[in-house]
Each structure stands twice: as structure tokens, then as C-alpha cells.
Amino acid sequence: DILSVPGTVDGVANGDGAQEGGRKPSENKDELVRFGWIKGVLVRCMLNIWGVMLFIRLSWIVGQAGIGLGVIVICLSTVVTVLTGISMSAICTNGVVRGGGAYYLISRSLGPEFGGSIGLIFSFANAVAVAMYVVGFSETVVDILKDNNALMVDPMSDIRIVGCITVVVLLGITVAGMEWETKAQVILLIILLIGIVNFFIGTVIPSTIDKRSKGFFNYQANLFAENFGPSFRDGEGFFSVFAIFFPAATGILAGANISGDLKDPQVAIPKGTMLAIFITTLTYIGVAICIGATVVRDATGSINDTISSSLRCNGSAACILGYDFSVCNTQSCRFGLMNNFQVMSMVSGFGPLITAGIFSATLSSALASLVSAPKIFQALCNDNIYKGLYFFGKGYGKNSEPIRSYILTFFIAVAFILIAELNTIAPVISNFFLASYALINFSCFHASYSKTPGWRPAFRFYNMWVSLLGTVLCCAVMFVINWWAAVITVAIILFLNIYVIYNKPEVNWGSSAQAMSYVTALQDALSLTGVNDHIKNFRPQCIVLTGSPMTRPALLDLTLSFTKNFSLCICSQVFMGPRKQTVSDINLSMDKYQQWLAKNKKKAFYAAVAGDNLRDGVKCLLQASGLGRMKPNTLVIGYKKDWCTASSQDIENYVGILHDAFDFEYGLIILRISQGLDISRILQIQELQRKEQEKLALEAAKRDEQEDGKRGIRSLKFLNKAVKYSSNTLAVNAQKDFKISTVHAADFNQHLLEASTQFQKNQGKGTIDVWWLFDDGGLTILIPYLLTTRKKWCGCKLRIFIGGKLDSINEEKRA
Template identity: 35%
Template sequence: MVRFPWRRPPQPDPNPSESPSGLGTFGGVFTPSILTILGVIMYLRFGWVVANVGWGGSLAIVTLSTSITFLTGLSISAIATDRVVRVGGAYYMISRSLGIETGGAVGIPLYFAQALSVALYTLGFAESLSNSFPALSNTQTLVALITTIAVAALAVKSANLAIRAQYFIMAAIVLSLLSFAFGHPITAESDIGAWNVSGRVGEPFWVVFAVFFPAVTGIMSGVNMSGDLRDPSKSIPIGTLSAIGVGYLIYMVLPVFLATRADFTALTENPLVMRDIALWGDAILLGVWGATLSSALGSILGAPRVLQALARDGVLPRSLRWLGQGHGPDDEPRYGTFVTLGVAVAAVCVGDLNLIAPVLTMFFLSTYMVLNVAAAVEGFLQSPSFRPTFRVPWFLSLVGALGCLSVMVLINAVAAVVAAILVAGIYVWLERRELQSAWGDVRRGLWVELARLAILNLGDTPDTKNWRPNILVLSGAPMRRWPLIELAAAFTHNRGLITVASVLPSGSRDLAQQASLESKIREYVAKRGVQALVRIVTAPDPFVGAERLVEAYGLGPLVPNTVLLGDSEREDLRRDYCKSIATLHRSRRSVIVFRENPELGFRNRRRIDVWWGGLQSNGGLMLLLAYLLRTSDRWRGATIYLKLVVPNETAAQAARANLENLAQQLRMGALSQVLVSDGRPFPEILRESSRAADLVCLGMAQPREGQDFSEYYSRLQGMASGLPTTLFVLAASDFAFEEVLQGKE
């Protein structure tokens, strides 16, 4: 249900900059919108439309075209009645809903489309003038230049003065329509025939539709004046929807007059057939000239205001920020008008805009589409902050967006693709600049909704087919232990989740200070190219804090499945450290202990040694981690050595065959290496065989009840002494990592 706010209760002024001297609904929105809708297509192409599809087909085209514009008008009205719409019109609405990057990606092309439209309209005015007065035929470009400068001077002088000038233009258009309505047939009734209902076999319906559709796309002329309105939230919906309604009524009546007063030949071959039908033919010329001049005025008023808003929001480069300055009590964008005049004059001098005209239409339509998307997303999310007094069901806005997209393809598919590429290129450019806006937008709400749906549909049962490490990194201060975070990033490839966690002493930070520190760490990690969450807790000691994190951190089934922590050489902490590892393992988490060789680091990142103890338990997880490393950017193409120690050569022969067969089945590119101990202790073989490795992976035994795990861990550390950087891996006991490797269903 659509609720029209024609009567609104008194509300406090939300924008102190609004002034009683601003433009009202009729002059600021309705007038520029209706004058752009009733444009040159009505005067010069409507007869051709009726000739090809008849008045019945014409009514269908008018209804379908206006429906798309009407849905867009509803979306604009919803956004305009939710917030104060300041300078920038459509750009302002989009940027405050979908973000500054999306607003800029649409706003920059929209500015150039409006600036070049000034040249299109003044060239059209000059052409119609020279056709009516042959003496001016050789001075067409000069006439267009003079006209362009004149409308720019009018805009620089005052927006109010330009609007008053449009009243005279509206009077000329009304006079032309009345003259046409009281006109006379130019063809005998017997010659009109039955073609006037359905037309003759000529251009296809959708080709005719594409020619007519730009006639109903003038609603941005009023929206772009948002910064000059007394009450934008009231004037934009009333003025825009009124202009759409009046335009629709006029366009529904005209086909009947045309089809019953002229034959097929006259409508097809005479662009000014309305002049021949009209009671006073020259009134149609006044209407044509008024239509072109009003459209030029609407563009020269709107384009600088979009440019002013882009500059003020920092979308434009810093060297162009001066374009955001306003002049006078009405904050008029004089600098922007001069720049727009320069663009228009350059386009007039080129003269032929036929090649870029379709792309300009695409920019206008893409603006309409994105406005519909913004209203649809806002309405769908139903955020408490979105409270328009003009409520529109979100699916109507979505239908409007799909309608705009369909029309873009129907009018000119190539131009639509070109426009899409340009908009996407600007979006990427703005995103890389990492613009900071002082307002929130709907993107966060959209991500929250998607996250909610994803978590609710995630399920509690682990899935071996889609397993990825969701890593909780107990890093302490990340600046001092960056290799831990780097390793986690290499494991996840920015596909799994990383949480960088620190445990601070109890009472060292309050909640506000913790949040501030989390923000700083998140910024530091992001600047180094790692996508990660950050969590800080306080606890009596770091081991208690780690256990609390694992116990409480996460959302529903989305909890860390792997804990990555650094090794500890401190004997006084070893018992608590090992107790913490045992607790983490009992909580069904995999544990990875990172033992860094500070002199070697990760060295060349070319070789990973995995000491094999079987596919089950630790072996499967170690191979998965090695594979994830070698497919990451910094470890790309590293060689994985699968190492196994056997007591004698007899056992080695069978082991080699089994290990090679396993390596081939797993499709990881791992090389098997079977070593014969010949009585040598394993630590000696380990140090000798892996001394040239860049990373060594060793499995840890599972902590047992009644076992002194700290004593075992001390022996493990002694065995790894002198090795390159090493990982001690303890796999979660309840997860079948071998099924992830073998791809079992």
C-alpha cells in the first residue's frame, strides 16, 4: 500500500539551512520536470510513433513507459521523505543509501550526461530555428553557442530567475497544446482508415518503444534542484508525481488526436505534422523551441548542483574541491556553472553528439535504476532509521529497477554495456581511494541481514566437503608477533575467517578502551592486507583468557575450529601452557603451535616438510595445512615433502609404494620420501633431513587423562631444537580430516 503524504503534521525543521526564500513545489520541482517530459519527442516523433503502432499501441507504450517512471518516482518519494535531501539530488540520495562509492560512480556520469545534454538541447533549438528560417541555416553552430551562453548566464544570475523564465516557456507549451487540441484534420476521413488503431507493418513495437521512452525521463530535473527547495521532503514527492501524472494524461490524449486527424503518410514523413493540424501552426514552433530551451535550462541548473555535491563530499580529486563553493544566500554553484558551460560549449563546437547521445540516455536510466535499488534495499531491510512518511513496498521499487534495466537493453544494448563499464570503472577508482564518509549507509544493514540468514542456515553438523580453517590467533600484540597472523592469512586465503585475539590483564582496560584498541588493531591488520576480526578480553592470566575465548567466542555454529598460538620456552609457565592446550583440545578445536626460528623466519617459502604418521588424526590436518600454504600467494608453488621413517629397507619398499600411491590419490603435488633409521634416533634423522626446509610440520600426541603432558611437550621442544620454523599440530579428534583430503561424500 502506498501512502501519499499530502497532509503532514507539523515537524521540526531538520535542516537549518532551509530558508523561506527557497523554491516551492510548483516552481522548483513540477515546472522543470513537466517541461522536460513534454519535450521535443512529443513534438517531432510522436506522430511517427502513432503511425507505426497505431493509437492503441501508442497508449500501451505510454502506459508501460510511464509505469517505469512512476515506480522510480515512488522510490524517489520514499527516500526524500525519510531524510532531508540536500544539494545533489539523485547523487545525494544514492550516496546516503548505498554509500559514497556507489553515489560517486553514478553521480560523475550523471553530471557529464546533464552537462552534455545542454549542448544536445541547444543544438536541437538551433536546428529547428534554422529549419524555420532558412537565412540562419549557415549559422547553426553560432546560434547554438549563443543559446548555450544565454541559458548559462540565466542560471548564473539566479536559479529563481531561471525558474521564472521557465514559466514563460510553460505558457508557450500550453498554448501549443491548446492550439493543437482545437486544430483540424489534414486528411479526409476516408483516407485515415483502420490503420489508426493498430498501425501499419513498420518498425517493431520495442523499437518504437525505445524511441519514445526518453520522453518520460524528465523527473531528475526537479530532483536536482533539491538544494534550492524550501522543503525538499514535501516538494520532491508532490512535484515529481504530479509531473508524471500530468504528462501521462497529455500523452494518453495526443495519440487519439493524431490518429484521427492525419493519415499514415503524413504522420510518417512530416516531423512537424502537429503544426499542420494546429489551429495556429506557429504555436507548435513556440512549443518546440520552448521544449528545447526548458530542457537546456533544466540541465544547466541541475548539472552544477551535482558537481557541487560531488566536490563537497570529497568524491572529486582534492584539486577540484573549490567546485563545492556556493555563492549568495541561496548557495548557488557559480563555479560549477562555469565549468558546465565549458563542457557544453566544447560539445557544441564538436557539433555531432549522435554517437554519445545513447550513452547519455543510459546514464540517466542507470541513475533511475540505482535509485530504485536504494529504495528497495532500504524497504526490504526495514531498519529502524528508515522511516519515510511516504511508504512504498520494497518489491515495487525492485520492479522499477528491473524495468529500467530492461529498457536500457531494449534501447541500445551496446550503449548500456559501455555505460555499465564506465560506471564500474569509476566505482573501482573510488573504492581504491578509500573515501571516508561522515554518514552511514545501507550496506552495513545488508551485510548484517545476509550474515543473519547465512548463520541461521549454516547448521551445526560439520561438513567435510566445505571445511576451511576458521582460525583464532592468540597473537598478543600483533605488531610484535606478525608471523602468526601472516601464517593464518596464508592458511585461509581470505576465504576462511581469522580472529586476531589478545588477552590483557584484568582491570587494565575498561570496555570503551578495549573497543578503541580493537579498532586500532583492526586498522593495523587491514593496512597490511589481512582481512581479520579482532577480539580483546581481560583475564587473570593469558591461559584463562584463551580458554574463555574458546568457550564463549563465536556466533551460533560459526565458531573458530582452529586455535593458532605461539610456542613458549618459559619453564615456569609450561605446566599452565600445556594444561591450556589440553583444554583447547577437549573443546574439540584443532591446535597449531607456531615455533619460530627467529634467525630463519620462513626463509624462502619454497619447501614444506610434513613428518607423516598416518592419514588419520594429525596427518590429515598437516597435509591440508601444507596444501593451503602452497596455494597461497607467498608460498605459491612450494614443494611438499611427505616424510616417513621406517626401521629397515624391507619395510621401506612397501612404505614407498604406499606413500607414493597416497600422494597421487591426494592430488597435492606432494613428494614422498621414506627414510631408513638403521638404529638412529628420530630426533637426529629429523634435524638432518629437515635442516634445509622452510617450514616443518610435526604432529602432537593427544593429551591423556593422568598423563604429564608438560613433560611430553618438553621432549617435543627438545626434539625440534635447532630446526627451521616448525608447527606442532594437534587435530581435533572428532573431525575426519582424511575425508576432506579424499573428497568422500
């Protein structure tokens, strides 16, 4: 039987790693508020999609685009959301989904570079969406005040006042906790459903004279035909109308955005999201067709604008139905699809229910966005990708509510509420949402294309090419809606991406970008095997016998002087001794020394082997190192300084290594420095010195604690200062005036330390002497030449000495 620890395999699939020892999280799960797929995802998505556009702007969109293009606008939005929903479902079912919604999905798939940028943008877009929905709510309130002659100042100012009061109330609900917010959502959904049903009932109730004068005539075939085609006005077009409508479709991530508060996100997100898209799309199409078939585009609202029998009809649907609204062609009218944003309230069976529905739709969407933005932002801050934002990641209460992020979102929302123009705010967030959708689709495509074994989603109804189509479609729509806004959005993403790459956050989520790098490297290495060697493409690829990379820095530095960014360099070490111990040492050293090379910007690999003696280990390296054409051809070794005192066996092994290199057709480079190469003794002394400093600091801290009586408060501060002083002292001493204590003075060689770093310095205007005794294929000339191409060696000149008679040398030159 296999013991399964919850959260280990699935966690690794999404790059979060397993919890140590399979231990449970510290928080008590029974105390946390968790939601199922209906309350947590379906209800949220439906409320967010049935937002301000359904009740306030859909009639205007049908008036501008007509029924035909209006349905196409809805369907195009649905195609984008369905493709994104499929990709999101695939990513969600590939592993454990934690808090952070779209940010979590993208960052764990594409890495922190794209995840970090889209996390900021998506959080901001949701914060602006709060303003959009609140402004929609405020417009309805102000219309009611206007009808009752109860305006406080003027319509624009009243929208700002009502909006600011509303967002304060919503903030109070969200700060009270997710449980209260969810209860409020359910109540708002019930009101919203009653309002929608009320609208459909109102379309079949015979219209009154008052409603006819305002353009409502029940279902009429000629009215449907007239409204089927577009009638764009005021500079609007298909894509400008689409840009205003599209935020209505952005609610599909409302459930995913609170992924950390769901009982089972892997099941809840796909099921709830896709069902919500289906139900809301049918509702939007149904409302668009019904409203287009029952209401004219322009109406005066005057019951006296009927057509007498003596007047000739102008052929419009209203004229055929007995009303003359032709005055609207020359002056603005207050009613009809194009002029009245409260058409659904007029059509409904009971107007106040539609007003309640508008309140419900706008407030629920605003509430969902007000929760989503801080939750995403909190997850981003806790990952510490942007160091300065960590302050906003702190959570409060049993559900770790992001109070600080709530307050930040509140101020952003208030700033956009002050614009007080719904049609201005809506296009601002369209590009940000589309960019998020594009990256979700691309994440799914990239994970599939990289063929990483960790990509195994349980959601079967996806295809990587469909995800790529979704990516292209989202990007195309971005640029068609508003090309300069799309350029700005892309520029912001790239800027944030470059910022994260430059800062290199210490996270490793096993992203598909890493998997793709491996696949690309593998394919390139395989393609190289089909290329025949040519003398023009020869480059020295070196095995460097450094032992531990830091113990012979001069040997490594010289090699990197002609291999860095040019050819292969492998730092090699042979472990000798009992096999069990050597294997353990190799396993410990591999990551340690490779990380040291990366940290010190040494562009080299580290390889270690076990052998009975040094020669056997080097034989293994000479035969097995490299891959395909990426195979070493040059051995770099230090000169054996102690050959006079070493045992005959050691000397035999050393000379044997040189012979083995020639036998395996390797070039050979031997580096000799008068002071020697091995500084391992100095490193040991420095380590001993560091431990002595720490010991002294601990003793001082203990004394300080006893004297002060504050039980560790001052002593800890003192200890931190002492350790910092100790490390700073060691760093300075290692460079210049390092003075060791008298106990170790005999073991310390200042000249050896200086010689070990000589190839890290600028070599000035010197000469490189080359003694070319015979034609060795050109390696003796190539290495010095490559050195002169480097910045530190560019001031040096080559001086070549050739042995032989002058006449024969001239003949060789001519040849």
C-alpha cells in the first residue's frame, strides 16, 4: 500500500512543494469558512456577469448595434470567456489551487515573471471594476432622484456622492468577513433573479398608452426587423460598443479569485464557472432579443405624438404602430433604446423590481470585485515578488482577511468613482481583463507544448491549440478595441516582467517556462549531433580539475577567461575513499557547488565522480563528461608543485593523467603559479576565524543578558550586531589587509591569497609569451588569442617564439 499525504503530490504539480513531513497546516481547518461550488463559484460568477451592463447598458448596445450585431457582441465575448474557462479548468485540475485566483494560475504555470505582472494588473482591473459597478448603481439612484426632483447638487456630483457612500458601505461588509459577504451575495442573487423574471413577464403584458409613448409596443415583427440591423451614432462602432459590453463577461474569474476559500477548488472552479457562463449567456441573448423586438430606438414620451389618419406614415415601425417620433431625427429625445438607460425598468411588469434588480446586480458585482482585488493582491504580496508590497500581504482573523489590501482597493475605487462616467471607465479595464485572459490561455498552451510530466490535468475537454486560439483572439480583440491602450497594457506587462527578471525573486514553482527551456536545450543539443565537426568551429571545451571550485580560484578564473559565454567549462572533483562515504559526499556537493558557481557568476558546470584514486576518477571524467557535441576536448590541470616531496604513487598518477589526456585525444593545459594554486588551508582558517568571532559574540551576548536582566532583548540585538561585524570583517580581510591571529600566522600565506585572485584583475598592458615548439593543431596559439579578446586581457600583446633555423621558419610562414 502507498501512503498518500494530502497536499503533497498535488502541491508539487503546481510547484508549491510538499509540506515537510506531511504535517498539517497550523490553522484549524474546522474554524475556516469554506464554500462549495454553488455558493463559492456559481453564485459569484453569475452575480458578477449579471452586472451593470445587463440592466443599464444592454438596451443601449442593442440600439447601437442592432439585434444581429448585439447577439454577435455577446457571442464573441462568450467565445473569449469559454476558451478562457476551458484553459482555466485545465490548469485548476492539474494540482492544488490555493489563494490568488488568476495570479496563482498564471504564476505557477508561467513563472513569477508573467505571474507577478498580471497579478498587479488584474488586481488593479478588479479595483477599477468596483468603481464601474458602483457608478452604475449610482446612475440608477440619481435617475430616481431626478424623476422625483430631489437632486442634491447636479447629476454628475450626485453620482460621485452616492458612489462614495456606497463603496464605504461595501467596504464595511467585506471587512466584516467572507461569511457575511457570501450571505449578502445569496440575498442579492434572489433579488436579481426576481428582477430578470419580472422583465420577461413585462414583455408580454399589454403595454399602456404611457409605455407606448416611451417606445414600448410588446412583440412586433416589424419592430424586430427594424432593430435587427445596426444604427451607430455619436462616433460609436462595433468594437467601441464591444469594449463597453465586454466587462460584463469578465465575471468568470469571480470564483477562481477566492480559490483559497473554496472547499475543493479543483472541482468547484471548472463546474461552477462553465455553468455560470452558459446560464448568463442565454440570459443576455434572451434579453437582447426581447428588448430589440419590443422597444423602438427613439421615442418622445409624449402621448400626443400619435398619427392621425390624415397624415401619411413615414414607414418606420413606430409610425406603422400609430406613433410619430420623427422629431427625434432633429432633436434629442429622452426615451427609446438609444436614449433611456432605464428601458428594462419601463418594460417590466413591476418597475421597482427592476430597480431592485439593478441595485442587486451592481452591488453584488461591486462586492465580488471588492473581495477579488484584495485577495489576489494579498497572494501576490505574500509571494514577495515585489519587495515593497509585502506590507499589504498581512492577513487578519481566522480567514486571513487582507484588511490593508481592502483599504488600498477602496481608495483606487473612489478615485475612479470621481470620474462618474460609466462609458469612460468600462473600456479602461477591458484591456487589462483581456490581457489576463490571454495569459491564462497561453499558460495552458505553454504547459501542454512544453510536454512537462507535471502537466496532467483531470479536465479532459481541452486542447492546447484551442488555448492558443484563445490567446490570439484575446490579443486581437485588445488591439481592435483600442490599439494604443493595448500597446500601453503590453508595455506595462513587459516592464513589470523585466523588473521581476532583474530582481530574480527566490521562488521555484516548476513553471512551464523552465520545462520549455529544457526541451529547447535538448532539441538544440540533438540538432548539433547532425553537424559535422569543422576546424573553423573548433573551440576549447574544458574539464578543469579544480577539486572544490573555490579551492583553486586561479585555475578556474583563467579557464573562464577564454570559455565564458564562448564554450563549455566543467569544474571537476574526484572523491576518493569508501564508496558509501564518497557517494554521500558527491550528493551533498552537487547542488552546493553549482549554487556557489551561480552565486559568484562563474559560468561553468560542476561534476564529481568517485574513484579508487585520482587517475581512475579523471579517466571517468575524460570518457563520460559532456553530451553529444557539447563534449570536452581540453583538460586543464594545475602544476604539481610538491613533486619533489610527494610519494612515487602520487607522481605516477599525476603523470598518468597527462598520458590519459593524450590517449583520449584531449588538448592539455597546465597552469603553474610560483605560490601554488590550492587555497583550501586559507579557507579553513577563515572558517575557523568566523566561528571564533561567533563564539565571542555569543559569550558577550550571554554576559550582557546576565548583567542587563532583560532576558534576551538587548542581547539578541547585540548578537546581531556582533555577527554582522564578524562577517563584514571577514569580507574586508579577504580582499586586502587580512591579518590573521598569531595562532594561525604560520599557516597563512598572504602571497598565495593575492596570487589566487590575479586573473580576476585587469592585466594591463603586458605581453603574453607563446613558445610554439611544434605544430599542435593551433591550440597553443588559439588560447592566447582568445584571452586577448577579453576586456581584462585586451591590453596585452602576443609575442610568439618559434624554435628552429631562420630559413626553415620563413619557409613555414610562406607555406
